[in-house]
Amino acid sequence: ALRVVGPRDLAGRRILISAGGTREPLDPVRFLGNRSSGRQGVALARAALDRGAEVTLVAANLEVEAPHGAAVEEVGTTDELLAAMRRLSSAHDTIIMAAAVADFRPREVAQGKIKKDDIGETLSIELERTPDVLQSLCAERAPGQRIVGFAAETEQDAEALRALGAVKAARKGVDLLVVNRVGWSEGFGSSTNDVMILDAAGTVVSTASGDKLSVADRILDALD
Ligand code: CTP
Numbered sequence: 172a173l174r175v176v177g178p179r180d181l182a183g184r185r186i187l188i189s190a191g192g193t194r195e196p197l198d199p200v201r202f203l204g205n206r207s208s209g210r211q212g213v214a215l216a217r218a219a220l221d222r223g224a225e226v227t228l229v230a231a232n233l234e235v236e237a238p239h240g241a242a243v244e245e246v247g248t249t250d251e252l253l254a255a256m257r258r259l260s261s262a263h264d265t266i267i268m269a270a271a272v273a274d275f276r277p278r279e280v281a282q283g284k285i286k287k288d289d290i291g292e293t294l295s296i297e298l299e300r301t302p303d304v305l306q307s308l309c310a311e312r313a314p315g316q317r318i319v320g321f322a323a324e325t326e327q328d329a330e331a332l333r334a335l336g337a338v339k340a341a342r343k344g345v346d347l348l349v350v351n352r353v354g355w356s357e358g359f360g361s362s363t364n365d366v367m368i369l370d371a372a373g374t375v376v377s378t379a380s381g382d383k384l385s386v387a388d389r390i391l392d393a394l395d
Pocket residue numbers: 249268269270271272273274301302303304305306319320321322323324339
């Protein structure tokens with residue numbers, strides 16, 4: 172798609188973006204992961220660079236290439252993502268948490284490959300909660316720093332979706348929350364997205380749908 176070259180309205184801004192999905196190991200050859208491709212986070216990085224921002228991309232298992240011009244830091248697990256985001260946070264005035272972060276991880280990681288013959292017919296794996304990266308970043312927020320979160324919800328009804336988003340925005344302490352509907356075929360992995368952008372109070376500031384680059388521009392427009 173042809174994009175009209177806009178103003179470099181984000182010149183001087185330093186934006187830290189997480190993208191992709193974290194993976195939690197079960198043993199040396201297996202992990203628990205999610206369907207995030209990293210496309211929306213990478214589109215945000217691309218759009219921010221085009222508008223003159225300096226961008227650092229914390230990339231968790233991307234299925235797509237990182238944009239040229241971004242400083243890229245690769246991570247795998249939620250702990251690695253947390254460490255990278257905390258270390259990089261203070262050098263950025265804006266943080267966008269587009270990564271899909273594992274909520275749970277295996278409580279114990281097997282040091283050798285799990286073998287069928289050692290297990291039998293069923294295997295139960297105990298999971299424990301991971302740290303909430305976004306909530307930590309909000310709690311440690313520098314004065315004036317803007318923090319944008321995402322919310323993936325399978326709720327279909329628009330008002331129910333907004334209400335869930337409002338609760339999440341307040342709980343996390345974000346300035347903006349991008350709510351997107353996900354499902355078996357929507358959101359993850361697709362080249363388009365359909366989002367509702369909420370402020371800290373849970374009010375809809377805008378909605379956007381279309382290719383992930385144009386959705387990225389609408390999210391960046393909502394920053395102040
Ligand atoms: N997030 C995070 N660390 C986690 C889980 C989520 O930083 N351990 C971030 C995501 O990157 C996203 C936001 O929190 O920006 C919301 O993620 P989401 O999965 O929608 O919400 P959760 O708080 O994890 O709640 P739930 O999945 O139960 O709806």
